[in-house]
Structures are given as structure tokens and as C-alpha cells.
Amino acid sequence: MDHWGEIEKLIVARRADRLAERVKALDEQGRKEVAARLPELLKELRGRFDRWDDGLVDYGSALRVAGAGTFGGAAAVASWLYRRDFAPQWDGPDTDVALVLAVLADRPAAWRADLAERLVLRMRVPDDRGMELALALLRETGIEPPPHEPLVAGWVSREPPRSLSDDPLLDHLLPRLFEAQGVGRALQWEKQPQRGWLGALLRAAESGRAKRESLIDGCVRRFLLGGTAIDLRFFVRLHEALDPSPAEAAARARDYLRLLPASPGPVAELAVKRLRACGELGADDLAEAWESLLFRPERKLVRAGMSWLDRSVRRAPELAGLIAAPLASAFAADSAELQEKAVELAVAHAARMTEEGRATLREAIELLPPHLGRRAATAFAGGSVAEAEPAFVPPPLPAAPERAVAFAPPIESVEELVRDGTRSWQAWERRLAGFVALAARDRAGVVAELRPRLIGGPHWTYHLESWDQVDQWFEGATRSLTGTAAAQRAWLRYMPKSRLAAPLRLLLHRAAEILRAVEEDTLPPLLLATPTHSTGHVAAAELVRRLEVIEAAGAKPLAADLQQALLRLPRTPDPEAMRRAARLTSGAGRIVAAWTCPEVAIELEWRCSHGGEDHDWHDRSHHHDVRLVPSATAAPTGLPLVDLMLSVPEHSGDAEHRAWWPSMLPSHREVAAAYLTSHVLRRYWVEDTVGPEQARELARAEGPVGTAFAVVLARVLGDPRLPESVDVLLETAARDELPAAEVGRQTGLLVAGGEVRMIDMIAGLEAAARRGAHAHVWRIAATALPTLLPAPGERPRNGLAAFVALAAAAAEWSGARGEIPEVRAMAARRGGSGLLREIRRLHDLLTGDDGQEG
Template identity: 35%
Template sequence: MSLSWETLREHARRADPAGLVALLVRATEQERLAVAGDVEAGIRKVPRDAWWRDDRNPTPGYALAVIGTMPTAARAAALLARGNMEAWTRVGTQRFLHVAHVRELPWLGELGSRLARRLPVRDADDELWPMIRTLLREGGAEPPVTEAVVRAWLTDLLGYPRRWNGTTPAPLSRRLRDDPYRDVLLPGLFEIDGLGADLAGGSWNETTGRWDSAPRIPGAVAQLVADGTLERKTILHLTLDRLLRGDKPHHLRPFLLLHEALEPTVDELSSHALDYARLLPQAPGAVAASAQKALRAVDDAGRLEVETLLETSALTLVRKEKTLVKAQLTWLEKVSRREPARAGEVLETVAVAFGHPALDVQERALTLIGGQAGRLDPDTLARLGAAAATLAGDLPSRAAELFGTAVPAQVTGVPELPPAAPPAAMPPPIATTAELAEELVILCLEQTAIRWERVLAGLVALYATEGPAVLAAALQPVLDRYPGEFAENSWNRTSPLLHLGAAIRTISHPAVRGLRRWMVDSVRAAWQTGRRGGGDSQLSATPDGVLALRAAEAALQLTGTMIPVLMATPTHVTGSLDAAVLLERLRRAEAEGWQPWPVDFEQALLRLPRTTDPAVAARAAGLTSPAGRQFAAWLASGGLPDPASRRFEQVPETGRHYWSPRARRVVAALTPVRDGGLRLERQLLTITPGARPEAGPDTFHLCGDVLTMVLPQHREAAAAWALPELAALADQDQRRGSAVLPLLAECSGPVGPAMAYGLAYALGARHQENRVAAVDALLTLAARPDPFGPAVGAALGDLCADATLKLSRVIPALADAHRAGASAAVWEVLSAALPALLPAAPHGLADLLELSTQVARAGRAGTPVPGLAEVASRPGATRLIKEARRLQTVLTP
């Protein structure tokens, strides 16, 4: 049988490697080279998914064809590394090398090197590195030191049982010692960023026959250092260099374990003293603690320069880890007594701790200095007294007594919160059909409320000015390009994009019969009863359904009622609509003889400010159209009344599934306070929660801005809809949903239980980005006149008293708000939360009292906290009692 690509391909598809080897071995070298071009072209045409789509994987056979015909390593590597050749290594090294040896190929090492350079960093075939290693060994070549190669080498070294074919493996230290590429690749574990993650992941323990989660490479490397296989000086240098370059704490742990296993001598520690001095102030906590221990050993041996210690300490004393800082203070106290001539320098360094955020650290530093103040010169005492201006809580009065200075009138270093800026104006309207088409494309990729408003307004305005033919020509290609968004399917009947697509299609086909019957029925149901969901309505009953309803209304109305402008387009990015602007739109409608669309007009009314300029109200009284008279009556009556919002507690089922909330959940029930009103009103202002909390609520995490733009003047109502998702940030550790909080804070209206509990849940969320969003919302509220602190504090007290929320998550967020200048608002929150927390004494209460002391003095608070005096008067010296006494001292006139 002659050698050809067709023949080789047929054997490969039949998974007949023996037949392929026989064909290639019997052929002459000239015949093999003659078919190389056809093999190359044929493999390039192989579908990418051929390796898993076919019942019999053909790629091992193709690999034999490659090694049996290619003239150079470059061409062979290019083919074997193609995406459609995945899993080619299943051919096995024996057959692959047999063909290569028959051809007497001189470039196996080069092939291994080229394949190594193309090795993917992650998700590589498990057998790819063993094949590459074999090729390198056959050709006498060394591997390139790349991240992918070192990672693959490490994975293979740590090993899995299946790689050992049932045999008992040698210990890891022996495998490392005997590895031919150890000296080439081992340094890469230290030098290539990110590989600590692989080291930290553990390895297969050949002794226990189980996967060992503890890193084992450090012990193996230390053993090879101990027996002289690896040079101790080099490994210690590599280890410290890796720690200095930094990484995530968990990823540095293997290198820290190696450092401890090496047990550096005093001479080695002294030679690297400057390295440890760099690690102590900036490295993660565990690494810094190790560096501190090393430097103390050097200092105890009398081999550490005092200047090095003082320079390092000045940076270390402001670290957040109190244990580390207190140990540094103890060390400095020892040095100040050992070096009396330099005690002033040392104690001025100690004074750096006056700026530490923890009061007990500040107190420790002040006590340390006070114990030696009698032997300090007046100039040093004066400088220490000036440094004490940063002390917080009850410490300034103690410092004033110690240094003979005046008690500062107010806390320094805490900024003032600037007044709230007015909401930004909406971007300019869309002016051309080309711009509208561009915005429509972007809307398909990223739906935002602002973009939705501009697109809806632009569609109506350009239909009136440009005409249907021009508009259809510009927008139809977008519908064709994104059929998944604009074409109906089984799940998207509530999607506003589907209804917007229907509106655009009616431009070319204006007959109502071009619309789906269910869409017409849904709009008519809303017109007649205000109902958006249930019955014959396919729209969502939640507030985001108003946007879909408006798009569906445009589909029904656009070609039948020629209007030039929408009424509801907001004037500000919050969704608010200036009453004077709506007045002018209604005047235009009366002058031109057209009526607004019903839902669009009701949405416009819902966006009007809570208070109106009397001059605007007076001019509105002169309107004569039905919509004009409704607008005037709306302004005269004060608009939409706030609904009744009340706290509602849900309890998970006994024996709940793992995805259910872990504890009780507090949500809000909404009830309208009047009958009648707008069509949209009753559904928007009615929430009847169930007895059980919803698992994984996710209605608004992608459209929180749409929610707030529907009800921009009724923050509490919008918050009630979003509250289950905000609660899930804490009780289900969900990550998405907090983006609505800053938007809610920018809305208007009173803060009730929904907003208060929503903010409380987000302050106690698991993920940092959600707590940041809560702080942003708190700062926005603090800059506005609406009172909110007592309500939020009561919610925090309720949720933290029984550990529904973890207090340890809440405290840093409140501290951030305090440092940002919202001290007065944070004090209102804390003073309202403490009465419920003091009797319950949840974990972290002492830290909350410490923060309260700092905030109370910064906010110049003087109101007593119920229950605080009782805790402060208890006998004992626990930290909780000490912090209660400290706060009581600050609050006592």
C-alpha cells in the first residue's frame, strides 16, 4: 500500500496506530518526505473538535503521521500544537519514539523545546509534559524556563496515583533529587510570579495514599538542602527574594514554611537583616511576624543597627495587625531602656503608634512613653506632646496631663463631609438615526437605565422628524444582527428589548397584526387596570416591568399616534424629571393637538420632585387637556403619597437545603395608603412577602438603575423591592446586588425599614465590594438632610444581636465612613445600635465600642447610650469593660 495522506487518515480514523506505524516504518524516507505537504494540509483542515466528536479519537494517529513525515522540528511542532490536535499524546511515547528512531531524526530535542514553548499555562493535557520531557531527554536538550513549563513540571512532580501505574512511588524528596531538570526548573518556582498558588495546593502523599492539602515541596527542598544536594545559601536567597516580591498571603505560605524549615542561623539572619527590615512593614501578616522574629534575634545578638530598627518601626507601628504592632512596641521599650542615650529617639518612634486606628494600641504607646517621661529632655517632651494631637477617644486628656498641653478641642485628621452635589443632568438627546443605531447596539451589550431613556426618546423623536423609511433603514440591520435579543423565544417575553424590537419592526410594518397578540393584550391590560403581570399579561409585575411596558406601548402607539416627544424622559440621571420641563412638554402637546401615551405619562408623573416651585404649579393650572389637568391636580395634591412600609421577618424552613438562607431574613411589606390613583400605582406600591425567605433572589441585580428610575422620589418603595437581594449579600453570601444601594441613596424620600435594613445587610455583606457600595450609600445619605442614622442603627442592632449579621464585617465599613467625614451620621447609627447590642454582647462588641469612642469624639457627641453605664460599671478588666468605660468617659460632660 502506497503512503498517502488518505491512507494515513483512514488508519487514524479507525484508531489503528499499529497499522500506521507499519505503513510509516515500511516506507522509505523519500516517500515519507514526499507526503509531508499533504499531511500538513490535511491536518490543517481537521475540525477543531475532531478529538472528542468522533467515537474514535483520530489525533493520536495524526501525531504518528506528523512524526513520520515532517522534515523539520518547526513544522512538526506547529502541527502538534494546533487546537485541533488536542489529546494527540494518547498515542503513547513508545510508538511515537519508535517511528522517530526508525527515521533517525536528529531534532527530537528541538521538537521538545518548541512544544515546551507552546505549552499552555493552564488546562494543558496531563500527558503533554511527560511527552515533552521524553523528547527533551531523547535529544539531550534542556527545557525553557517559562511559567507554563515550570508549572507543568511541578504538577508532574507532585503527581497523581494514575501516573505511577499502580507502583509504589518514591518519596517526594527522592523524586525531586533524581529529577534531571531540577537544577534548571526549581529556581523558577521562586522567580516566576504566581506559582505559589500551585505550591500551596498540596500534593499526593505516597505514604498515606491520599491527597495531602499541606504544601510538601518546602519540606522536600529543606531535606535536599540538609543533605547537601541543594546549596543552602542559594535556596535561602531565593526564598527571601520571593517573600520580598510579595503575593497573596496564601500563595506565600509555602515559601514561609520553607524559610522556617531552613532555620536560618544568626549569621544568616544578620546577613539578610535589611531584607527582613523591608518585610516587616509591608509583607502580609504571617511573613511580617517571621521577619520581626528574625530581626529580634539579630538584635538580641547585638548585630542590628538602631537606625535600622527605628526606620523599620516607624513604618510598622501603623500596620493594622495589633499583635504585630504591640510586639514592636514591647521591643522598642526594651531598646529604650537598653540604650538610655537614645531613649528620646526610640520613644519618638513609639509615638508613631499614636496614629494607629486601634485605641488600645494608642494607649499602649502612651503608657510606654509615660513610664519614661521623667528622664526625657523638655524638647523631646514637647515633640511628643505635639504628636499626641492625633490620639483619639479618652486619650487626649491623659496626654495633656502627661505633657502639660491643652486638650484639643476637636479631633484632627478627620475630614469634613462635603455637601451633596446636585444630580447630574441627563446626556443630550440622540440627534441622528446613525447615533440611534449605535446606541441600540450598545444597549444590546450593556443595558443601563440612562441609555434606555435616550433610546426610547430618540426612537419617538426621530420617527417624527426623519420619517419611517429613514429610521427603518438605520435600525433594521441592528435587529438582524442581534436576533437573540429582539426575536421572541420561550424565555424573553418580559424583556424590554423584545418589545423595543417590536416597536422598531412596526415602523416598516405598521399594521397591528404584525405584533404578537399577547403583547397587545398585555398593554391593554395595563391601560385598563394598571396590571403588568398575571392573567393575560406577559409582563413582569415588578417595577422593572414598567420599562418593558413602555417599550410595548411604543410598539402599539408609535405608528398610530404621531407624537414628537415622550413625556417621561428624565432631566437628571437619577430619573428625576423637572416639573417645569414636563409643563412645557404638555403645553406643546396642547398646542399641537396630541395626547401623551398613558403609561409614558404616568411614568412622568412618578418622576416629578416631591416639592414643586409654586410658580410652576400656578402655570400648570392653566392647562386644559386631560393630561394637563391631571398634571395640575398632581402638583396641587403633593404627588404620590408614600406607601406604608413595615418590617417583615421570614424564617427558613427546618432542614433547609444548602442554598437556603442560613438565618431569619428581614424584608419589607408595602401597602398603598390610598385607593385609586395612577394605573401603575397599586402594583408598584404593593409587596406581600411570603413566610419563607427566597433562595438566591436576583430580580434587580442587573437592572437596579431601572428600578430606581421608576420611583426616583420614593426611595423606600424602591428599596423594599431590592431588599431580598440586599439581604442575600449577607445571609447567602451572594456577590451581586449591592450596586443599587448608591442609586437608592441618591433618590428622594424618607428612609424607612426597607432602606435601613438594606443598608445594614450590605454593611455586613461577605464580599468587600458590597460593603464598599454600602459605605458609598451611607456617605451619600449623610450629605443630605434626610435623617437615616437611627433607623439604620436599629436595623444593625436587630441583625447583629443574634449574629444574623457578623459584627466583624460591619465595623470596618462604619470605620471607613467615619474616616471619610461622616462621623456625625455614623454616631447616630452606633448610638442607635448599641442599646440592642450591649445586653446581647455579640462577638466584636468591644471593637464596636472602640470605634464608637473615636466616632463620638470626632462628632462631638454627648448623648448617653442606654445600657452603657451598666456595662462600664461592671467589675473586672476585660476589654469589653475597658472599652465601655472609655466610651462612657468620652460621653460624660
């Protein structure tokens, strides 16, 4: 009888249900025949699809059923069932488990038990494809599952049986529930005691099928094993649903005590609750519990520990001898509220403390802010600590690094010319200068070296509508020089027609005029605008020397190159260089001789747009789209690109090579900063904003600083990804060039507008204050506070109390005095929140009332 022919037709037709019936009817010889032919059929089916095609998956159920019913050994069946080509892991749970079980039903019990173990040990994750079949076989055979953590997580990842008490796996897997990794994450969303595994386990405990004591012990054991809050969330809920009695808690008191120092917050809270309820703790256990809690970082737990300590000592005054060490830990808390509460408790119970405890607290007083330290000192040191040095003395500002160093010379070889790209403005300037100098000095030699590298290469650049990047223009220049260009007059054809930011337009004009000079064979012997210093400056004497070289060669300087060179001249005049320039006969020489650095006034406005209309920044009801809009006022110079650069148009357009802009305006840093302000605010379609490198280049440039520089510095200072921004602030402050009040105003606006997180701004400012800029940080914070403080009835911003605490610390370190009206008004409000306490402390410090008690 042809068993195989009928089996093959059913597999090809993908009729797994009928196939199961047919396979069960096969005799031993028929099974062997089918088993021998299956690999050949699989190979044939696989050949119908591409390597990456998933069409073979459609035959998976039929192939699995055929193999499960015909292969002889359990190992062979296990391997066949989960071949990757027709049962990939990503294909979801099996839908043919019942059919597979049906064709396995007549196998010997030991054989099926062997298969069950093999399938279990193949599991790697709780949602493994084979989990359903493995669990079903374990339930059918009744064997003890092998120890395998993914199996336990897989068991609980599925809905529990309607009657968990009747599940054969319960006795085997329940003890492992509290030990296997992955169980907590699989059950983290279980919340309802009436549903899911939480409800099933509670019902099993009520019926006696699972021992209540075992479940409580299992939870505590799991807590002691450790894990994240997510890993332990389910076990916390199960433990609380079981609600251990005071007697049950007392029996596990030592375990609960072990959980207090380092377990996740929810677990520690649970332990506190049970320990306080059991009421049978000895003095040593209480001291251990309080010290563990008051040393933790979570404010909620520290407050709970203080409340427990206070009530216990009031009920049993003899316990006062145990509280010094825990309270000393709380003196170092990162919350002024907790420090104040700790001092309050220490003072309240001081009379009952031992001399050893009082000494412990005296040593810890230096951890407190001065106003609390003086209060504690009055109680524990007779007031002598009030004159002690503060716990932290900020260092002086570090010296500013050198503003500029010599710029690297131009590229000097064709090999270097080809290898170096446009990764930075420095590399671009060296490459551009090297190309011009090499071509002017030995055009034939450069062509001979470059042409073999370019001939036959792709010309995709010439298929673009415009060249928006400088390296495209550079390629055009090299191809024009070597005669491999795909188009003539490219300098005219490919200049972008779209709106460009002025610095980008200057960059492209410089590149385009070099391409034109190559085409027209009018390249000068060198460029004028190549920097002489790392800031981007060109020394006046060097600029005049270059003009002399060009004039001696009978050449003409390039127009955009000259205008960029003028923008790079230092602000301080060089009379001797100007006299030399005046002796030149070229028009460029006369321009340089008459040049004085233009003065530019920059204004920056915050605008909020809604419905196509601009609204005042402070009108929060229309605060949808926020923009920074710069404007500039400068006397025209008559040089078109210079005037364009100094005008700062409101709509700057495309911003390619944005990081290069500060180096193009090294004597006008506020103008350069104004261009960058359009890219300071976060936009969902732009991943990167202005970074610390641009801020550092602005800090080392010359010229006045104002609102534009301040907003750039404030923005990078509040970016947690840019810790080096603190160095920029310190460097600017060390040169006495930091507009601290304006940085503070922009800080307040950036935080209020959600552009910068309060916590990140605090971190940056605190780092700066601790490294010597405490006086500057105070001015920044003092100016930001009026914007950040909430109006009456308005909810304070998250982290504002910490910002006020930082302001107070900076004020204290710098000896600041002088009332701030907004701080005074808020300090007069009713309430006892942490923010109000910090505000009152700041107000008292500024007005001379430091809270010292007489």
C-alpha cells in the first residue's frame, strides 16, 4: 500500500487535521516509510521559496504532525517539531498542539516523558513556541519537570487553569515560582486579587491546596534574593494580599529587618509596615531598623523611619539612647526638609540621650547647612559649632585656558588633499587653502596626480539640482582642474536657489568662486581667509602679507575670500599692518587699510505661535510653538557678503555646516550666537541642537556678549548629555565675560518653556558653583527665580525646591545679600511645603535673618 503518496498529498494540501487521523492509522512499516521520506519532502518544499521567504511556514503544522507521529526517537521528534525553517520563533504560539498530542497519544509513557523533558530543556524564554506543548505533555505524563527557569516563567505567562488546585504542575512548580528568574516580570501587571494568578494563588491558599505559610515564606524568600522593583512587584502584591498577621510578621521579623537597607522601595515599605505591626522588636532591632531607614535615599522611607523613631521614643523614653546614629545619617540627607526634621527630633529628644549619642550628633553637625547646624549646635555643643567653618568651601575659579593657539598650516601634498575631508571647519580650511596653493604652484603636477583617481569615477554630483554642501563644490573644483568634469560653468549652475542661512551662503560662495577661478584659470597663489589662530581669526599682518604676495604675482584676490578674511580680523587694530595695506595698489589693499570692526547690536525675542499668529511669550494660553527670533542692527559696509552676515535675517534657512559658524565670525560672537539661536530650542524633526563645542568657540571668540550668547550657554548647560558645558561657563567666567544675569533670565525662560528640565539645569549649575563659579551661579539663579516662582494658586514646577536650595547655597557661599521682591512675597505665603521652607530660608539669608536662635 502506498502510504507515502496519500501523506504527501495531505502535507502539500496543508490539511493537518486529516493528516493527524491518517498518521494515527499507520502501522509500524508505514511510519518508517513516511519518516524516511519527510526530509526529502521538506527539501523540495524549501526549494519553492527564496531564502528569506516565509512561505514554508504555511506547511509547518502539517510537517510537525507528520513528523511527531512517525519519527521513532524522542530526540528526533523534538528536533523535528521546532526546526527553524517551518517553525520560526517569531511565528507566534503553536496552533496545532492538540493535533500533535493526538498523534503522540499511543506512544509509551516513558517515551512521552522523555520527549517532555527534552522539550522543556529546549525552552529559552517564557514565550517560546514549544511552551504550550511542553506544559501539556508534563500535565499528561505527570512527571516532575526538570529544573529549568524559563519553564516556570512560561507556566505563569499563560492564564492559570480554571481550577489551579487541579493543575498537576502546581506541586512541582509552585515552590520554584519564588526562585525562577523571569517570573516577576511575567506577572508584573497582575493587580486584581480576584483575577489571574494573583487570584488563583489566593484561592488555592483559602482552599488549603497551597499552604498560606509557604506562600508568605516564598514571597519573603524572593525579596531576600533581590531584584528590581519590577521583578518584585507581583510578589509585593501577593504578600500584601495574604496580609500576614502580627504573629506571622513577628516570626519573620529578622527577614524583614534584612530587607530594610537595600531592597527596592516597595519592598522596604512593606517590611516597615509589618515590623511596626508586630510590636515585639527589641531595642537592638529597633536601632537597626531606624538606622537602615534613615540612611536610605528615598524620602518617603526616611520620613517613615523618623515617624517610627519619634513615636517609639515618646512611648518608651529609654529608647532615646538608640536614636543618635540614625539621626546622624539623616543629617546628610539630600533634602532640606528631612534635615530639618532630623534636627527637630534630635533637639526634642536631646535631654534623654546618652553622652555618647550626643557626641555622635556633634560630629555630624558639619553635614548640615549652617542655619540648621547652628540650631543643632545650640542643643549639643553649647553653640560652639555656630562659628565652625562651613562643610564646603568653594574653590576659586580655575584659570581660563589660552584663548587661541596657532592654526595648523595648509595641506601640502595631493595625497593629504585626497585623504582629508570636511569633518570639521579646521579640516575644510586647510584643505581649501592647500588645494589653491598646490594648484597655483604646480598645476600640471597636481593634475597628473589627481586625474587617475578621478577618471572613470561616478558623476552623481552633477545629477543633483544644486550643491548644498562644500564637499560637492570641492569635487567640482578637482574635476574641473583635472578635466573630468561632467558640466561646464558649474559655479553658476549649481548654486542653491533655496533660502540659505547667511553663513552657509558665504561658505558656498567661497567654494564656488574657487571652482570658477579653476575654470577660468584665475586662481590666486593663496587664499586670504585661511585662519592663523584656532578661534578662526586671521592676524592683520598675515592678511596684508598675503595681499602683497597676490599683488606681486599679478593676480586678484577672490571676492568672497576677501570678505571672509575681513570678518576674521581681530577687533584690536594693527596700525602697522594697516599702513602696509595702504601702500598696496589694489582695491583689496585699500579696503583692508580702511577697515574697522563694525559694531552690531543684537536683539533676541521669544515668540509663541498659535493659529498662524504670534503671541507674547508670557501669554501661556497661546503657548503652542515657541521660537527665538534674532535681529541685528549694523551700519552697512558696502560689501554684500559682509553686510549679509552682519544682518542676521529672521528666517535663516538651511543650516548645513552649522558647527562652523562661530569660526566665521570670531570677532562678532554675539552675531554668531544669534545665528545659532534658531537651533537652540528642541524640535521633533531635528535630533541635534547646539552643542558645547559651538558654545566653547563662542566663549573664546571676541566681541560683546549678550542675550544670544546667554541663551546658547544656558541651553547647553541644561543638557544632561553635555557635561562639558560646565567648563565653558567656568572659562567664560574666569575671563570676566559671563553675562550671568542674562544667562539667568534665559535659564528661567528655557525651564519655564519646557526646553530644559529643572533637574538637569540644577546639576549643571551646581557643578559650576562647586568648581568656583558660586558668585556667578548666584546671579544666574537670582535672575531666573522671578520667572520660575509660581503665581498664587499656580502649581510649582517639579524640582523648584531643589533649585531654590541651590540658589541659597550659592548665595551663602558668595556672601550675597539683598532682598528679592518675588522671594519675599512667596516667603510670606501660608503653608509648610518643602518649597516654602526653602524660600523662607533663602529670604532669611538674603535679609540677614539667618535663623540663628538666641
